[in-house]
Amino acid sequence: MQTLEGAQSVGNVPTEVTAFVARRKELSEVKRRLGASRLVTLTGVGGVGKTRLALRVADQMRRVVKDGVWLVDLTPLSEPELLAVHVTNALDIRDQSSRPTIESIIEHLQGKQVLLVLDNCEHLLDSCAKLVSTLLKAAPGLRILATSRQLLGVEGEYVFAVPPLEVPARELPTSKLAQYGAVALLVDRASARVPEFKVNENNRGALVRLCQRLDGIPLAIELAAVRLNTMSIEEILDRLDDRFRLLTGGWRTSIPHQQTLRATFDWSHSLCVPDEKLLWARLSVFSGGFDLSAAEDVCSDEQFSPEQVLNALTGLVDKSIVNRDNLAPRTRFRMLETTRQYGQQLLAEHGDEMALRRRHRDHYLAMATEMGADWFSPRELEWMAITRQELSNLRIALEYCLAEPGEAAAGLDIAVNLTRARVWFFIGTLTEGRLWLGRTLAKNAEPSANRLTAQSLVAWIHLVQGDQHATMKELDECRKLAQHVPDAEANAILGFVEAAYALLGQGDPHAIELLLQARYQLEKVEAYGDAHMATMLWGMANAFLADGPAALSATAEFLAKSESQQAAWATSWALFNAGLAEFVHGSARRAEELLVESLRRQHEMRDSWGPPWGLEVLAWTVGTADPRRTAELLGAAQSLRHQNGVSINGIRPFIIAHEDCENDVRRTLGTKAYERALERGAALTFDEAIALAVDQGTTSARSESKAQSILTEREREVAELVAAGLKNQQIAARLTISPRTAETHVQHILAKLGFASRAHIATWVSEQRSPGKPE
Ligand SMILES: Nc1ncnc2c1ncn2[C@@H]1O[C@H](COP(=O)(O)OP(=O)(O)OP(=O)(O)O)[C@@H](O)[C@H]1O
Ligand SMILES: [Mg+2]
Structure with a gap:
């Protein structure tokens, strides 16, 4: 698990890619207000600059807020239920527990000075209001800066209405113009397009009128500036005047700034070629950005080829309708929320919204299916990166399946495949995994292979969360259901979870045999990813429950397989397993080397599942050879588990070895010294804990194997x-x-x-x- 104090110790505020102008007064006012009030909400119409102002404040506060400034972008989220999970993701809290997510956020924020920036709350007002008031009550060191087109309505909220950029009231000498924010923004964006652009005697009158015309709304100014490479300011003004005359219906009665933006969008839209117009509408089905292949796949059809999509996308990027995110490893594209919403209206007007949403779902269903079939492969790390980026789109696809009649089966398919590909495990949102499995199961009441698989996976998640009671209950249901479902693959997966339960829930030596059988059944149905999971647990079962030679050869077999598959995540776990077997039956020195290597790799790939276990077993290995370090490692492992809500008590073979280690070290150090070291370990940050494991690794080792723990x-x-x-x-x-x-x-x-x-x-x-x- 990574925590606030983790890799990014001051938070996650992104660096700005375009110049920021003006806002001196607003910046100091918002910062001052944040000193006095723990909740400040920036309100104002779309495109007025709320997000940009919040990001600036966040950036400037980084130096003064001890435990960091954390940005939670809520635009890609449409599911109020996932709000808390989304916040944990942004805070880099990996929640593997079965308790309510809000609790792990509260615990994480306890005793910390943190500024949380909740960006674009307007579509989740109620749940944001609830979350904010709960968090503010429970975490006294927390401050929140929200942006929202509407206020949250929470007690103690200070509402700051973000004004448009300043516009000169009349034509002024050129030298005086630059101090007006609207002019500065227009000039900056114009020079980015036309490097030789200058304000001079001839254009300054029109420039002032353009800024006035656009009400100083930054987004409108940016959209207009795009045109300066083909038109003069005068020409732009003329066209915009036409647009304002064209405004019709509801928009006329809406507030003036909205009209301005609407007119600017209409105008930008009218200047797009037909393919670009079509694509603008279609791209609005994506959430949280997209890559080129997704755009080509989802937005093309018989009349609109992938080549046309590519050309139109290039056009939209040129016109600043779509932004290109150059920082991502694969080029990603995004639209500002207001721009996307304009696209959604266009899409609704075209009448092919349903078709597009289905194609979007098909694309992400295919992705989930491929991932489900392709894990334990050289692409493991790539899949992990892709999932992190595509989570919003995958969620939208799941929501579509739940909302539309006749699509529920596809939803179950997505939820099952994501879980089989262990997505929730490595991003650390097991609770979200159970939520989607539960919701899609509720919509698929008829017995089916996928239903059995999904239910078995729910039991599996409960099991690794250490919740024995829920696991048994779920397994009972599965057994009943299995009587009506002859499907070999689904039954093989249930067999695997039963076997895993024998090991982790009961510490039963039969688990070895059961896991071997499960592996055989899974291989028979060509479920190789799941078969390897069974192999991994079989190695672990051997380490705990078998004799030395069998354990060492079982774990070596899994390591060799993972390495030959070039499956990086699986290999890190295989190293862990091999370390465990060496600890129990072989050389402690070798065990330590293997465990340290496993932790190093898991830290590098930002895996959240492995480190609490790796640190724990490493502590057993070091043992009384270096009792202080052992106690610190135990403290660190315990604190990671605690923050995750994972309980070792529910996981039998581990608790026995844990208690032995604890007793030995306590005896050697004496209770006081032991507890002090334990506390030191618990207070370590994630990175420090890994450093304690990795940097001092391989120096201490215990010669004796620890058979008695097992x-x-x-x-x-x-x-x-x-x-x-x-x-x-x-x-x-x-x-x-x-x-x-x-x-x-x-x-x-x-x-x-x-x-x-x-x-x-x-x-x-x-x-x-x-x-x-x-x-
Ligand atoms: N002070 C500024 N300097 C430079 N650019 C700005 C400034 N304020 C806003 N912008 C730009 O204007 C555009 C719209 O701003 P922003 O996204 O902050 O608006 P918003 O009020 O958050 O809109 P929404 O309600 O749609 O979320 C963005 O491209 C942003 O970079
Ligand atoms: Mg915004």
Whole structure:
């Protein structure tokens, strides 16, 4: 998990790509208000410059707000339910827990000085208002700067109406003009188009009139300036006057600035060639931007070829209708919200809105399907990057499926594939995963293969969140449903989750066999990604529950497979597994090397699932060889788990080893020193925790393998009784189990500890009891 204090320690405010003009007074006023009031909302019509002003304030406050300034762009979000999840994404909180997301935000903000910028709240007013008032109450160090066309209506809100840029009231000498924001913006954007553009005696009158005509609205000025490479200012003024005369209907009665913008859009639109007009409308179906191939795929049809899309897109970029985002690894395109909304109106007028939304959905359904089939491949990291960028579009596609009659099955398909591709795991929004699975399941009540798969995946998410109760409940449902669903693949996935439950939920040695069977069944139906997941857990099961040679070879097999597939994420987990097996059965030094390498890679790829586990097992490995570092690592792992809401208690094999490690180190250090070190570890930032693991890695190692950590609770009881000299019959009577079960336990203990006789068990138990035993 990455946190506020993570990689970007001062926040996530983007750098500006065009020049910023004027706003001195507004900037100092907003900053002053933020000092006095914990919630300031910038209001005003679309395009007046609310977002830009907020970003500037954010940038300037970075230096003074201790724990950072964080921007949450709400434009791509249309689902009020996902507001909290969206905020956690922006804050880089990875929430893997089953508790309400708002709680992890509150906890994350506790004791911190943070400025949160909620940009473009207008379409989610109610839920924003609720979130804001909850957060402000719960986190005293939090301040919020919101932008919204309407105020939020929250108690204590200070509303700042963003005025348009200043416009000179009359023609002034050239030297005086530049101090007016509207003129400065027009001149800046004009010179970007026409480098030799200058204000002079001849054009300054028209320039002032143009700024007046556009009411000083920055977006309108930018749109008009685009035209200066082909027209004079006078000509632009003439055309705009025509446009204002053409304004009709509702727009006439709306507030003047909206009319101005509408007229400017109408005018920009009229100057587009037909293909550009069509594309402007069609592109409005995307949310949070798009890349070229998506635009070509979604917006083309029999009459409108992909080549035409490309040409029209180039035209729209030239006209500043679409912005190109050069920072992204793959070129991405975006529209400002007001511009997109104009496009949506055009699309509604054309009447092909439904067709476009379906094509948009088809595109993202295909993407999800490909991802579901293609994981555990050399493209893993690429898919991770793509998902992060396309989350808004994927959500819109899911919403479309839920809202439109007859499309629910496709929605279930998307939710299932995204989960199988482990999207929610690596971006750390397991709760969102369960939400989509739950909502699409609710719309697909009939028994079906996908329904069974989806329900099994819900159980799987509960399981890795450590919620045993919910897992069992869900698995019960799955078993009932499976009786009506003969589909081999869906049943194989259920088989995998059952096997995973045997391992993680019960610490049952049969898990090894069950996972092997699950893998076989998954391979049979060519579900190779899922089969590899089974292999990974099988390696883990061997590490915890099998004898040394089997464990080392199982984990080595998974590592070799992941490496040969060049699957980077899977390889990082395979390294973890191999480290775990080495810790339990082999060399601690080797274990440490493997775990450190795994953590290093997961940190690099911003994986949120692995590090809490990697740090934990690394702590066991270092053990009493360096007890302070161990306690710090335990503290760091615990704090990551806590922030994630993941509970180790629900994950059986881990809790046993954890307690052993904790007891050993506490004994060595003494309780006080132990707790101090634990606290130091818990206070580390994510990056510092990784540094503690990686930089000091491989120096300390414990020579002894830690076999004793891996007995189940029952096995430990049996071991105690064996040591007391009881026979199987007597053990059975004492524990009210059958003599055969008692015998099985004894066999497992012998196998796990690598002993040949009961006498060895007795010696081992007495060594365990004696204080100060050598490490
Ligand atoms: N002070 C400024 N200097 C330079 N450019 C500006 C300034 N203010 C706004 N702009 C530009 O004007 C355009 C519209 O501004 P912005 O997106 O901030 O408007 P908004 O009020 O947030 O609109 P919406 O309600 O649609 O979100 C953007 O391209 C922005 O970069
Ligand atoms: Mg805005």
